Amino acid sequence: MKILFVTSEFADFAKAGGLADVAAALPRALRAQGVDARVLLPGFQKVIDELDVLTLVGTLPRRAGIGPCLLGEAKTRDGLPLYVVLDPSLYQREGNAYAGPDGQDWPDNDLRFARLSLAAEQIADGKAGLAWKPDLVHANDWPTGLAPAFLKWENSTVPSIMTVHNLAYQGLFPEDRRGQLGIPDEAFTLDGVEFYGQISLVKAGLSYADHITAVSPTYAREITEPEHGAGLEGLIAGKAREGGLTGILNGLGGDWDPRHDPHLAQPFDAQDTAGKAVMKERVRTSLCLAPAEGPLFGVVSRLVHQKGMDLVAEVASAIVERGGQIAILGVGDAETEDRLREAVRYNRDHVAMLNGFNEPMAHRIMAASDFYLTPSRFEPCGLSQMHAQRYGALPVAHATGGLVDTITDGETGFLFPDFSVESFLSAIDRAFAVHADPPALERMRAAAMRRSFDWADSAEEYIKLYARLTGKPLLRLAGTGGARAGATTADLRAASCMDRP
Known part of the structure; x- marks a missing residue:
């Protein structure tokens, strides 16, 4: 079984959000179970800089205003095969995957990611000059939404999956870009890529993919409803009625493990949590929090509206009045950060915030915390609540999306039903009550730390879906092919992709 996993982010090299973690973890988990999974990603400067060897293996032809370019092949240090779309004019820029150093989205993002999506179709249909062809194309979020569409428009026999990581990001562009992007006139309809007079790249993926997946079962249900469907709930609900929607929970990587975390002064596990007390004192000292006997509530998050950080700011004083403290690490929008600074x-002496992101401190706050605040307005899957449970920090979470699927209320954390201060405080009071009962706290903490969020489980679910869509059984990995002698990474840095007419 051969799978082409198409992504705009990849945690090894270019990360902007959770998609990067999934893109790095799921293909590896698939390969561990015998699937020949390979990753297709843009040739960002960070990607090219990090690769030891990048070999030119193919040429990708033009479509409309999407120019031709080269295709490179490489491997991560642990052997995961990568295909890299090489177009310096589109990808080798300062900034992140989507925006420049000023934080503004690149104005040609539609063209940049149409090139990536078109590369997926061209590889799948044997137009790239490779010996390897996938049995299925797995697209992810709006930047790869045109991949399923190009496959359908080219009458390809290769099926596709579109995974929704966060439907709030839709990839909307002006209607007059249709010609540049090679979108047929007949596709600019309610049943195609049109969305309120604009082109929607995520709708392209949802409309033309053979199957849709979401990153948790609850989120899969939520996006069929108006509150979380972002105007696309009708389309998604229709797919669901036809059996074309599946929720598959994301997994958790092995780099978050309190038993052998290099960032912790004293490792610990479910049987011996003494290390948490050590870390709590160290974190309190490092953040200049006053000595205290009450619980420590942790926050490691993007400080944005979606994550419900305004609720954290509103309940901060109530937590302190009850004898608790809060340690916050994150970066986000100015308004949310200002509200949290006011709470500090x-x-x-009882609420502290580190503005920015620091990987060692993220691990330490998780390890130090008794409870973890995650009042997200919506949460497609979420990873931090999984990290928290693995580190014995019981989540206090809004009952939405993947939070529902990963937290057992009253056993491994606390869920609150309504997005309101009152509902949030009610769950926080339940946490305080458990903290006042040490045997109950230890029981919940041990149950949380025993939870398994293994990527192998997620990979197994995807393999079943791949087999159903392709009609092919899982066979062991065979030898790979398609590589031809070519340039090294250093050569490519100096080379132009291809002369354009």
Whole structure:
């Protein structure tokens, strides 16, 4: 079984959000179970800089205003095969995958990711000059939404899956870009890529993919409803009625494990959690929090509206009045950060915030915390609540999306039903009650730390879906092919992709 996993992000080289973690973990988990999974990603400067050897293996032809370019092949240090779309004019820029150093989206993002999506179709249909062809194309979120569409428009026999990681990001562009992107006139309809007079790249993927997956079972249901469907709930619900929608929970990588975490002063596990007390004192000291006997509530998050950080700011004083403290690590929008800073100023010595992201401190706050605040307005899957449970920090979470699927209320954490201060505080009070009962706290903590969020389980579910869509059984990995002698990474840095007419 051969799978081409198409992504705009990849955690080894270019990360902007959770998609990067999934793109790095799921293909590896698939390969561990015998699937020949390979990753297709853009040739960002960070990608090219990090690769030891990048070999030119194919040429990708033009379609409309999407120019021709080269295709490179490489491997990660642990052997995961990569295909890299090489177009310096589109990808080798300062900034992240989607925006420049000023934080503004690149104005040609539609063309940049149409090139990536078209590369997927060209590889699948044997137009790239490779000996390897996938049995299925697995697209992810709006940047790869045109991949299923190009496959359908080219009458390809290769099926596709579109995974929704966060439907709030849709990839909307002006209607007059249709010609540049090679979108047929007949596709700019309600049943195609049109969305309120614009081109929607995520709708392209949802409309033309053979199957849709979402990153948790609850989120799969939520996106069929108006509150979370972002205007596409009718389309998705229709697919669901036809059996074309599946929720598959994301997994958790092995780099978050308190038993052998290099960032912790004292490792610990479910049987011996003494290391948590050590870490709590160290984190309190490093954040200049006052000595205290009450619980420590942790936050490691993007400080944005979606994550419900305004609720954290509103309940901060109530937590302090009850004898608790809060340690916050993250970066986000200015308004949310300002509200949290105000809470810090008002509760000096008991609420602390590190503005930015620091990987070692993220691990330490998780390890130190008794409870973890995650009041997200919506959460397609979420990883932090899984990290928290693995580190014995019981989540206090809004009952939405993947939070529902990963937290057992009253056993491994606390769920609150309504997105409101009152509902949130009710769950926080339940946490305080458990903290006042040490045997109950230890029981919940041990249950949380025993939870398994293994990527192998997720991979197994995807393999079943791949087999159903392709009609092919899982066979062991065979030898790979398609590589031809070519340039090294250093050569490519100096080379132009291809002369354009």
